[in-house]
């Protein structure tokens with residue numbers, strides 16, 4: 001796909017996968033709307049993108065707040081009329097067992113990772129449907145296919161994202177608008193800087209660079225597929241788990257069971 005002069009909106013663009021994706025799209029000549037809660041970091045990213053001679057717009061917005069997403073979409077649509085590619089990437093996890101995490105901890109992950117994606121989709125999809133073109137890329141995780149100990153609420157938010165995307169994909173048939181989920185394994189980003197991850201080993205030797213995931217996001221923006229798992233080999237593990245859950249789930253449970261870091265109770 002030719003991304004030149006396409007309008008790409010990326011949530012969570014201030015860091016990690018979102019930031020790398022912004023660079024990857026800008027290199028190909030796309031105009032970039034950078035969205036996150038931290039204006040200063042977004043302005044730094046926008047500065048870095050200047051060398052590609054593309055238009056950028058910095059939007060400070062907490063995607064878990066629907067009023068903020070509504071206002072952000074108003075500003076964006078006023079300037080660009082519509083977005084061609086919406087990358088719902090903002091997200092985070094709090095590590096801890098369900099019995100240790102507070103209800104607020106659990107709700108906050110769903111609010112950002114799932115509802116943040118829903119709000120952005122609701123506010124930008126109508127302009128895509130009007131134009132009969134566009135693509136939504138939802139950044140989930142392999143945690144959308146495996147319920148893992150220590151990150152159960154995070155897994156729930158990503159399962160929800162995948163289910164929503166699958167249903168919406170059917171609804172969008174023949175509309176000209178596409179939707180694809182990108183599901184990576186562990187990626188070396190600030191994601192693990194959350195204090196709850198203190199007791200976890202930081203990165204596994206098989207973890208990915210955010211550049212690898214950004215490439216998958218670029219592919220996803222022009223894909224007919226529902227889900228792109230990164231690396232693709234992990235698709236076999238998802239198939240195994242869905243086909244032989246009674247065999248695979250106990251192994252996964254043992255492999256991932258670590259002492260979750262202490263988290264406050266309600």
Ligand SMILES: NC(=O)c1ccc[n+]([C@@H]2O[C@H](COP(=O)([O-])OP(=O)(O)OC[C@H]3O[C@@H](n4cnc5c(N)ncnc54)[C@H](OP(=O)(O)O)[C@@H]3O)[C@@H](O)[C@H]2O)c1
Nearest residue numbers: 012014015016017036037038063090091186187189190191
């Ligand atoms: N790292 C991994 O191992 C991994 C693996 C699979 C999937 N993922 C997914 O990849 C996505 C990006 O994560 P990352 O690894 O790049 O982590 P990261 O470096 O921590 O980046 C997270 C981004 O999300 C933004 N964000 C968080 N909460 C937000 C909110 N309420 N509203 C707006 N923006 C918000 C952050 O910006 P501000 O703080 O400025 O708001 C930041 O730009 C997430 O959805 C994550 O679940 C990560």
